[in-house]
Amino acid sequence: MRRDDQIGRIIDLKRQVSRALHGATPEPLSRLDLTVAQMRILYLLGREGEVAVGRIAERLGVAQPSATRTLDRLVRQELVECFRHPSDRRVSLHRLAPAGQGLLDQLQQGRRARLEAALRRLDPSVLGQIEESFRLLRDALDEVAADTSREAAAPGEDRERHALQPTPIDAHGTGPPTTMELPGDGAAPVMATAPGAAAEGQT
Numbered sequence: 001m002r003r004d005d006q007i008g009r010i011i012d013l014k015r016q017v018s019r020a021l022h023g024a025t026p027e028p029l030s031r032l033d034l035t036v037a038q039m040r041i042l043y044l045l046g047r048e049g050e051v052a053v054g055r056i057a058e059r060l061g062v063a064q065p066s067a068t069r070t071l072d073r074l075v076r077q078e079l080v081e082c083f084r085h086p087s088d089r090r091v092s093l094h095r096l097a098p099a100g101q102g103l104l105d106q107l108q109q110g111r112r113a114r115l116e117a118a119l120r121r122l123d124p125s126v127l128g129q130i131e132e133s134f135r136l137l138r139d140a141l142d143e144v145a146a147d148t149s150r151e152a153a154a155p156g157e158d159r160e161r162h163a164l165q166p167t168p169i170d171a172h173g174t175g176p177p178t179t180m181e182l183p184g185d186g187a188a189p190v191m192a193t194a195p196g197a198a199a200e201g202q203t
Helices: 003-021 027-032 036-048 053-060 064-076 098-119 124-164
Strands: 080-085 088-096
Touching: 003 098, 036 053, 036 064, 036 080, 036 088, 036 098, 053 064, 053 088, 064 080, 088 098
Parallel strands: none
Antiparallel strands: 080 088
């Protein structure tokens, strides 16, 4: 059995499990008629708290006007609150309203109940295998996250290490020129617009 094929099947199974957990549309969602983009924003605000419009657009991969229109709908539905940044009145921040947080709590409880019901159908020996498998997967994901953090920090560490190295002195007691060219870091960020972003603005 090829390792890559096995990994592909595991990823497919994970996707199928996720679909099964999200399968039935909960009553609050069907009643509110929320779009996928609106739900993504609610989950984002649930994770990160108070977020500026620009960051929401960046995280979702859409243009800022599209994110603004979607947020406005959520504000009108009283699921999201909009307010000014306390130290910069030009910046608008958004956070979950109590009704939005309550909706996410209902969804989480429903998925937990569905998963628990499925697990109760399995033999205890199988539950032990699943528990161990998830523990190993969690540890592997932690290692990947740690490696990513180290790789992100490495360039800065290399520059710092280089700065601390002694400057070579030539036979005349003088060192090399002190001017050193560094890559500029003032480039403006580029915002990518995901396919379908324009369509979201029309929903």
